[in-house]
Each structure stands twice: as C-alpha cells, then as structure tokens.
Amino acid sequence: MKKKMTCITCPIGCLLEVGYDLAKKEIISIKDNQCKKGYKFAQDELFDPKRILTTTVKINSRFFKRLPVRSNNPAPKDMIERMVKEIKKIQITLPVKMSDILAINFMDTGVNIISSATIEQ
Amino acid sequence: MVKLIKQAENKIKHSSGPEYDLVVIGGGPGGMAAAVKAAELGVERVLLIERDSFLGGILPQCIHGGFGIKIFNSELTGPEYCQLFVEKVRNTSIEVILDTMALALDLKGDKKSIVVSSRNFGIKKVTAKAIILALGCRERTRGQILIPGARPAGVLTAGLVQRMVNIEGLLPGKDIVILGSGDIGLIMARRLVLEGCNVRGVFELLPFSTGLLRNISQCLEDFDIPLHLSHTVTEIYGDKRIESVDIAMVDKNLKPVKTKIKNIKCDTLLLSVGLIPENELSKTGEIEIDLRTGGPAVDQYLHTSQNGVFACGNSLFVNDLVDNVTEDGYLAAQSAVSFLNGSLSSKKSMRGEKLINIGAGENIAYVVPQKVSGKSDVTFRIRASIPLRNAFIEFSNTGLKKKVKFVNPGELIFAKIAKDDFGSDSIKVSIKKEVQGV
Numbered sequence: 153m154k155k156k157m158t159c160i161t162c163p164i165g166c167l168l169e170v171g172y173d174l175a176k177k178e179i180i181s182i183k184d185n186q187c188k189k190g191y192k193f194a195q196d197e198l199f200d201p202k203r204i205l206t207t208t209v210k211i212n213s214r215f216f217k218r219l220p221v222r223s224n225n226p227a228p229k230d231m232i233e234r235m236v237k238e239i240k241k242i243q244i245t246l247p248v249k250m251s252d253i254l255a256i257n258f259m260d261t262g263v264n265i266i267s268s269a270t271i272e273q
Numbered sequence: 274m275v276k277l278i279k280q281a282e283n284k285i286k287h288s289s290g291p292e293y294d295l296v297v298i299g300g301g302p303g304g305m306a307a308a309v310k311a312a313e314l315g316v317e318r319v320l321l322i323e324r325d326s327f328l329g330g331i332l333p334q335c336i337h338g339g340f341g342i343k344i345f346n347s348e349l350t351g352p353e354y355c356q357l358f359v360e361k362v363r364n365t366s367i368e369v370i371l372d373t374m375a376l377a378l379d380l381k382g383d384k385k386s387i388v389v390s391s392r393n394f395g396i397k398k399v400t401a402k403a404i405i406l407a408l409g410c411r412e413r414t415r416g417q418i419l420i421p422g423a424r425p426a427g428v429l430t431a432g433l434v435q436r437m438v439n440i441e442g443l444l445p446g447k448d449i450v451i452l453g454s455g456d457i458g459l460i461m462a463r464r465l466v467l468e469g470c471n472v473r474g475v476f477e478l479l480p481f482s483t484g485l486l487r488n489i490s491q492c493l494e495d496f497d498i499p500l501h502l503s504h505t506v507t508e509i510y511g512d513k514r515i516e517s518v519d520i521a522m523v524d525k526n527l528k529p530v531k532t533k534i535k536n537i538k539c540d541t542l543l544l545s546v547g548l549i550p551e552n553e554l555s556k557t558g559e560i561e562i563d564l565r566t567g568g569p570a571v572d573q574y575l576h577t578s579q580n581g582v583f584a585c586g587n588s589l590f591v592n593d594l595v596d597n598v599t600e601d602g603y604l605a606a607q608s609a610v611s612f613l614n615g616s617l618s619s620k621k622s623m624r625g626e627k628l629i630n631i632g633a634g635e636n637i638a639y640v641v642p643q644k645v646s647g648k649s650d651v652t653f654r655i656r657a658s659i660p661l662r663n664a665f666i667e668f669s670n671t672g673l674k675k676k677v678k679f680v681n682p683g684e685l686i687f688a689k690i691a692k693d694d695f696g697s698d699s700i701k702v703s704i705k706k707e708v709q710g711v
Contacts, residue, residue: 165684207467220350269352269355
C-alpha cells in the first residue's frame with residue numbers, strides 16, 4: 153500500500169510518499185524525506201501514531217488563570233481528546249516549576265503530565 | 274527579578290534621564306535574546322523595557338510545541354522556551370522594567386532618548402547610546418480586510434483568543450468559524466476543538482495556505498477540521514452577538530462569486546488574516562520603514578536608517594519560527610556591541626557609505642536585509658509570494674542562481690551570498706520556475 157503524508161517532526165514539513173506492508177507493519181519504500189527522521193515518523197504514524205499533548209489546567213495566580221501543561225513524551229493519538237478532558241481535573245498548588253511532574257503514567261498511556269511553566273504565585 | 278525591577282524603576286523615577294549603554298525595547302523572544310547576548314558580550318548597563326506584566330511576549334500563550342529545535346536542539350512549548358530565556362535574563366545584570374510603554378524616540382541629539390510611561394513612575398525619560406527595537410507585531414483586524422455586515426460582538430482575532438483561552442481561562446464561544454489559514458488560525462482550530470468547541474471550518478481567501486504544512490496536518494487533518502481554500506467571509510449577521518456569516522467562493526482575482534454563497538451559523542468568527550510589524554514607535558524616531566515588510570529597512574547588521582538603532586524580531590518582519598527571532602536578537606546585539614565599541618562605524622551604516630540596494634522581484638514578497646555593504650557574507654531572509662515547485666532563486670547582477678525544490682510563503686527561505694559575489698550594482702531577487710528540458 154502507498155500513502156502520502158506530511159512529516160510533522162520539524163517545521164520543514166516534508167511531503168513523504170511511503171510504501172508499506174500493513175500486515176507485517178513494515179515500511180517498504182520512502183520518498184522525499186530530507187532526513188532520516190522522516191523514516192521514523194512514517195513508521196510511527198502508520199503503525200502507532202503519537203502526538204505531544206499540550207493543554208492547560210486551572211490555577212489562580214495574579215496574571216495567569218491557566219497553567220500550560222504537556223505530556224513529557226508523545227502520547228497515543230487516539231487518546232489525546234480523552235486525556236485533555238481528564239487533565240482538567242488535576243489540582244495544582246502554587247508555586248509550580250517548569251518540568252514538575254503533575255501526573256505519572258497518566259491514564260496508563262505511559263506518559264507523564266508535566267508543567268510547561270514556572271509560576272511562583 | 275522582582276527586586277531588580279524595583280531597583281530599575283526607582284532609578285528612573287528619581288533621576289532625570291538615567292543613561293544606559295543599550296536600551297532594548299520589547300521583552301519578547303527577540304528583545305530577551307538581544308539583551309542577554311549584549312550582557313554576555315560585556316555591555317554593562319542594559320535596560321529591557323516590556324509593556325506587559327511579564328516577559329515573553331506571545332510565548333506564554335503559545336502552549337503548543339515546536340519551539341527551540343534550532344536554539345535548544347529540542348522541541349519545547351512556548352512557555353518552556355520563554356522560561357529558559359527568563360532564567361538567562363535573571364542570570365545577568367540586565368535591568369528590567371515591566372508594565373512600561375515606550376512612547377517616543379528622540380534620536381536628534383548626541384544621546385538618544387526614549388520617553389517611557391508606567392503606572393509605577395509616570396512619564397519619564399531614559400537615554401541610551403544604542404537602541405534595539407524588538408517591538409513585535411500585531412494582528413490584522415476586520416477593518417483591514419473590509420468585511421461588510423453588522424458589527425456584533427464575537428468577531429475576534431486568533432491571537433487574542435489564544436491569550437483568552439490559554440492565559441486568562443476564557444472561552445470566546447462554542448460554534449467557531451475561522452477565516453484565514455495562518456499558523457495561529459490553524460493552532461487555534463485544534464485548541465478550540467480540544468476545549469470542546471465546534472469548529473465549523475477554516476476558510477482561506479488564497480488558493481493555498483500560508484501556514485506551515487505540519488500545522489495543516491497536525492491541527493486540521495488530525496481533528497477532521499475542513500480547510501476550504503479560495504473562500505472568504507462576505508457578510509456578518511447578528512445584532513448583539515454574531516449569529517452567522519456568509520461564506521463565498523472566490524475567483525482567480527479573489528473576488529467573491531455571487532452564485533457560490535452559503536450561510537453558516539456561528540457564535541464566534543476568528544480572524545487569522547496576517548500580522549503587521551509594530552512600528553509606531555519607530556516612526557516617532559523617523560526611522561525609514563520598508564513598505565514590503567512593514568518594518569525598518571536594515572543593512573546586514575540589522576542597523577536601521579538611524580545611527581545606533583537596530584531592529585529585530587517581528588517588528589523587523591513577521592517570522593514563522595521563534596528560533597529565527599532569537600538568532601536575529603543575537604545579531605542585533607552583536608551589531609549594537611560593535612557600534613558601542615566603535616568597530617561598526619557610522620560610515621558602514623545606511624547613512625554613510627554607498628550601499629547595495631536589494632530589491633524584490635518576481636514572486637517575492639520581501640527580502641531582508643534591504644541594503645548590504647557587500648563587504649561581508651550575508652544570509653538573506655526571503656519570503657516567497659506564491660508556492661512554487663522546482664524553482665530557482667535568482668540574484669540579478671551577481672550571476673547567482675540557487676535551486677529550490679519547493680518554496681512556500683509560509684516558510685522563510687534563507688540564502689547565503691558570499692562577499693566576493695557582490696558587485697557594486699543593486700540586486701533584484703526573484704524566484705522563477707525551472708524550465709523543463711533546457
């Protein structure tokens with residue numbers, strides 16, 4: 153089977169043409185990738201698509217009413233929407249530092265939810 | 274840093290025009306990079322002025338990833354990129370003042386002076402030997418694209434909504450139509466879907482998107498949000514609050530086709546229709562503005578038409594990547610340092626010695642720098658005006674042609690020209706399609 157896809161690894165956004173075997177979960181051919189990250193992206197995207205999740209959690213600081221948070225690693229793509237809903241329930245006490253872990257192995261996805269910002273008060 | 278801010282404020286409040294070696298106006302990524310680099314290079318008295326209550330410019334509201342691939346070699350979110358630079362600012366002797374607006378520049382005398390306004394110390398003056406403008410940009414609004422119809426609430430720019438949702442915790446509405454497919458529009462389409470809104474579609478006047486291809490993929494295609502190219506909003510309906518919009522297909526001349534109009538119900542219209550470099554302040558200093566970029570015309574040192582005044586970031590031209598803004602901040606700081614220690618003499622700036630003019634030709638929106646001395650290598654930043662495959666960039670009067678596989682207005686082109694390739698004549702940069710079979 154063949155598929156065209158935009159590599160989202162970096163801002164160049166190569167338009168890849170990928171030939172693959174779905175049963176064997178193997179890439180047979182790849183065209184138009186400017187670097188080897190394109191191969192890795194195509195492999196993940198076809199057989200185990202993942203995305204970095206970013207959203208916000210309620211806080212009450214002077215200037216910021218929301219704390220930006222992210223997954224430390226890419227999370228399964230089909231879980232993203234459900235995860236964002238659940239993340240809203242996380243309670244935060246200030247101060248919080250960038251990279252502080254807010255939830256470990258969130259919803260059994262294997263990723264942690266971490267703070268994206270340092271907010272003192 | 275709070276203590277430092279108080280010290281800087283008191284100094285300005287209680288002295289008549291304190292003097293700095295370098296004043297950086299704007300505490301976003303460009304300004305922070307410029308101030309940090311200048312301090313690292315040994316400039317002692319650096320003042321960084323920011324009008325918001327926190328440093329970072331738009332970075333704190335850009336909660337998505339994709340920042341820092343060049344500068345930090347990892348993929349960070351906007352707030353993370355911001356935090357790393359705020360920490361760099363803290364580790365230097367830079368004086369920072371927040372909640373302060375620079376109102377006017379007076380560059381006529383020997384000392385350059387800046388009128389600043391703050392609720393903490395009123396209207397005061399500071400003076401500087403060199404100035405870096407990192408003023409950022411602002412969004413084009415409904416008025417600038419002339420959408421007819423009623424004037425109800427709920428017609429908002431995408432960046433404003435980004436700040437409302439990600440910082441202030443406010444949701445603008447539930448049923449959203451997005452006009453314009455710039456990156457902020459695409460990113461907000463995904464963000465609003467994740468916040469539970471119904472995004473009816475992204476409509477783009479041009480036959481191509483001006484956003485990054487990766488954003489079309491990960492923001493729209495991932496969430497099945499339709500992208501309609503060659504479409505625009507022709508009418509806004511609603512009394513107090515927007516109720517619907519008319520969407521029309523446009524022809525080759527971008528004129529709406531009257532028979533191809535449909536009405537779409539919505540309670541919010543998001544506009545992502547371009548950014549304009551912010552240069553009201555530059556104009557008070559009589560700095561020459563390039564009408565193509567909307568920012569100051571600069572030479573390869575980012576030196577503006579006014580001696581000792583440099584420009585970087587989105588006030589110079591609208592960038593698509595923060596990493597590039599940081600690099601230009603570094604360059605502006607290096608140039609300001611050269612200016613301060615006399616190695617970048619006024620003769621090399623745009624006011625003196627004959628400079629080579631760089632013009633924009635076929636399929637080019639703009640080229641930065643607009644003037645070069647021809648005495649050092651220059652990396653040109655080129656914005657294409659249309660997407661083209663298998664093309665080449667031509668630099669007239671140099672004989673240089675650079676092949677490019679694909680150009681896209683959403684992605685800035687970098688092209689380095691060695692000093693030996695410059696003659697003395699002005700250069701026109703064009704992008705042309707490769708002729709097959711020659």
